[in-house]
Amino acid sequence: MAKRARVIYNPTSGREAIKQNLVEILAVFEEAGYETSAFATTPEPDSAKNEARRVGREGFDLVVAAGGDGTINEVVNGIAPLRRRPRMAVIPSGTTNDYARALRIPREDPVQAAKIVLKDQRFKMDIGKAGENYFINIAAGGLLTELTYDVPSNLKSVFGYMAYLVKGAEMLPRVKPVDMDVEFDGETYKGKASMFFLALTNSIGGFEQIVPDASLDDGKFTLIIVKPGNLPALLHLMAKALNGKHVNDRRIIYRKAKRVKVKPVDERVMVNIDGEYGGDAPMTFKNLHRHIEMYANLDKMPDDAVVASDPEVQEAERRFAEEVDQIPDDETDLDD
Numbered sequence: 001m002a003k004r005a006r007v008i009y010n011p012t013s014g015r016e017a018i019k020q021n022l023v024e025i026l027a028v029f030e031e032a033g034y035e036t037s038a039f040a041t042t043p044e045p046d047s048a049k050n051e052a053r054r055v056g057r058e059g060f061d062l063v064v065a066a067g068g069d070g071t072i073n074e075v076v077n078g079i080a081p082l083r084r085r086p087r088m089a090v091i092p093s094g095t096t097n098d099y100a101r102a103l104r105i106p107r108e109d110p111v112q113a114a115k116i117v118l119k120d121q122r123f124k125m126d127i128g129k130a131g132e133n134y135f136i137n138i139a140a141g142g143l144l145t146e147l148t149y150d151v152p153s154n155l156k157s158v159f160g161y162m163a164y165l166v167k168g169a170e171m172l173p174r175v176k177p178v179d180m181d182v183e184f185d186g187e188t189y190k191g192k193a194s195m196f197f198l199a200l201t202n203s204i205g206g207f208e209q210i211v212p213d214a215s216l217d218d219g220k221f222t223l224i225i226v227k228p229g230n231l232p233a234l235l236h237l238m239a240k241a242l243n244g245k246h247v248n249d250r251r252i253i254y255r256k257a258k259r260v261k262v263k264p265v266d267e268r269v270m271v272n273i274d275g276e277y278g279g280d281a282p283m284t285f286k287n288l289h290r291h292i293e294m295y296a297n298l299d300k301m302p303d304d305a306v307v308a309s310d311p312e313v314q315e316a317e318r319r320f321a322e323e324v325d326q327i328p329d330d331e332t333d334l335d336d
Helices: 022-031 047-057 069-079 098-102 110-119 143-150 153-159 161-174 231-241 311-325
Strands: 003-009 034-040 062-067 087-092 122-130 133-135 138-142 178-184 187-193 195-199 221-226 252-257 259-264 270-273 276-280 283-295
Touching: 003 022, 003 047, 003 069, 022 034, 022 062, 022 110, 047 062, 047 069, 062 069, 069 087, 069 098, 069 133, 087 098, 087 110, 133 276, 138 178, 178 221, 187 221
Parallel strands: 003 034, 003 062, 062 087, 087 283
Antiparallel strands: 122 133, 122 283, 138 195, 138 270, 178 187, 178 259, 195 221, 221 252, 259 283, 270 276
16 A cells, blocks of 8 residues: 655745645655645644644655644644654745754755655654643743744744844843743742743754754753843843853753643743744643654754664564554544
């Protein structure tokens, strides 16, 4: 039986780059051995998410998220709750493309991005769960949340992450710390914080030194808590973060954690999930270890970006996956 792939693409993303190259993209996945079809997302809420979940339940072998980080997030949210999940591939065409940057997938040419599948390099990546939502890159509250919401969409499109930087400098005088309790793997931070930040990759808004030691499959988030500071102190800390020199700063708590719970004391804390509003704290964040198998440009990624298990464990996982594939699919999801 032929393997099946579904390309879920945003027809308006990246100046319609995916749409213009769709025939070539489909041909690449056909060459890789997948019987390939395409679905154009619509303005309806959860369009990409619903299609990803549908084809996952129908037993497709591969789902390709073609668009910006928002499209990738939706596709992940579609397949993450399923017991039997298809593989994923990414074709970036958004503004920042943090996830594609972390996977070392070409960001300027969608056809070249599709050709990563021909290298047949895959690994099982971690994803995060925040309440009932899943995320692939970041979850945060405080300064970053306000900054993301306040940058107009037209500025994001034209200037990319530079728009965040400019807006951030403008907003810093208004930033107020929030009293919160943060519990993480047996430790607790109680007090005021300018922001908390959970990362799964090393690419945040186009910058790769904010989480310099990020691993995509170690089962842990990188947790950053920024303690309160005056304007000069925060500006200095931002400058250090862009060069990866903030990790041991006394104004920073920098930890690895599998599970994090954030509880505000008095004030509202909005939670940003992969660049969008994802609800208010209190909220619990769980790392789902090696949850989705992803095509990536592994030989271009840093050696420590993927931990990977030893060959015996990988072979056992492969045999288990083959056995699971023989079980009739009752369309029962993990969250049901």
